[in-house]
Amino acid sequence: MENKKIILLFFSILMTLVGKAQNPIVLNILNDVNMDSLTFFVKQLTGEEQVIINGLPDTIFSRHKDQPGNEKAFQFVKQKFAGYGLQVDSLQFSATGKNLLGIKIGTTYPNKKFILGAHYDNIGSTVAPGADDNASGSAAVIEASRVFSGYTFPFTIIFALWDEEEQGLIGSNAYASLAASNNDTILGYINMDMLGWDGNNDSIADLHVRPVASSLQLADKAMAADTVYNINLGLHVVNPGTGATDHAAFWNSGFTAIGINEEYDGDFNPFWHSPADSLGQFNLPFYEKCAKLAYATLGDCALDSMTTVSIDESLITNGNIKLYPNPTTNGITVDLGTIFFKNITISVFNMKGELLQMVSTDSSSKIEINTEGLPSGIYYMGVVQDQTMMGMKRWIKL
Numbered sequence: 001m002e003n004k005k006i007i008l009l010f011f012s013i014l015m016t017l018v019g020k021a022q023n024p025i026v027l028n029i030l031n032d033v034n035m036d037s038l039t040f041f042v043k044q045l046t047g048e049e050q051v052i053i054n055g056l057p058d059t060i061f062s063r064h065k066d067q068p069g070n071e072k073a074f075q076f077v078k079q080k081f082a083g084y085g086l087q088v089d090s091l092q093f094s095a096t097g098k099n100l101l102g103i104k105i106g107t108t109y110p111n112k113k114f115i116l117g118a119h120y121d122n123i124g125s126t127v128a129p130g131a132d133d134n135a136s137g138s139a140a141v142i143e144a145s146r147v148f149s150g151y152t153f154p155f156t157i158i159f160a161l162w163d164e165e166e167q168g169l170i171g172s173n174a175y176a177s178l179a180a181s182n183n184d185t186i187l188g189y190i191n192m193d194m195l196g197w198d199g200n201n202d203s204i205a206d207l208h209v210r211p212v213a214s215s216l217q218l219a220d221k222a223m224a225a226d227t228v229y230n231i232n233l234g235l236h237v238v239n240p241g242t243g244a245t246d247h248a249a250f251w252n253s254g255f256t257a258i259g260i261n262e263e264y265d266g267d268f269n270p271f272w273h274s275p276a277d278s279l280g281q282f283n284l285p286f287y288e289k290c291a292k293l294a295y296a297t298l299g300d301c302a303l304d305s306m307t308t309v310s311i312d313e314s315l316i317t318n319g320n321i322k323l324y325p326n327p328t329t330n331g332i333t334v335d336l337g338t339i340f341f342k343n344i345t346i347s348v349f350n351m352k353g354e355l356l357q358m359v360s361t362d363s364s365s366k367i368e369i370n371t372e373g374l375p376s377g378i379y380y381m382g383v384v385q386d387q388t389m390m391g392m393k394r395w396i397k398l
């Protein structure tokens, strides 16, 4: 079989897989995202623009737990949630701390929830706008509540704003531990904490995950969404993910959770926790991509009962083929098992169907593929013997 034919064969299969994964409602949601709206919410949360609270103009300065802006931010977003038709709830967990929840009840599974959340408090007791940390995530939650409110979902979606993250994840821990003790069915939590900074303009975002419940599958879903919806962030998978923000509260209580944020390592926001942490420092195209990745992942989850990437297993024609380790970092072994190993061609594709590597063998049932140069993401390994496709397997580069 010529190389060209092999490539076409794999490409057509890949397009079937990828095409299947794209949901038209999610596409509409992504089209509805409006950067003017998103950045206006950031301005309102950081005092650059006024808000209206109980009919009166007001300004939110610091959202630190001891500042009046903390309560003002809560009231401001509460009105937004109500205005978008969400059921509003809150969790007062201490004299100073209060989480805000905007709930969109699922039409088929009202008790099964996906949660999109961010902390709304900030650090700096006097003047610290906390634009990146974390008006960026909070505004992305408000924009999501605006956009998602136009659609219905079989699963319940909760838009959550946590308080007192800066004091040690107090608000999110209070919520997640209560949910665990109530046996709540939280199918997945997506955290957004700092989405605005991309100083080196490499479009790389962190995807934080730990092997808790179905968190790895949720991370798969985010990686797939990045490609399927042409968001095109480079994703840096951090496993085990940081314990320093609210997704950790969900892992601690045994729930499925991931975190999407700018790079905490290597390209950290130099204005973090300073009075200069303002919208003016944002990389706006990067901010938009991060928000859209979270929305696409949430949308795919809330519209589909599967929290895993849907792959047609029937395409894997030979179960004897094994890939290990998977996920991998530097290399992967293709073990052909009992397949007769003459005239074998192994091809590595990305999710766009681009052929990245092709290795032929006539003499070995175990073939090492070097994966060092590949960015983090989902890939496919195709095995052809003579003119027959023996198998197509999905694998992950961390």
Ligand SMILES: [Zn+2]
Binding pocket: 119, 133, 134, 165, 193, 194, 245
């Ligand atoms: Zn933060």
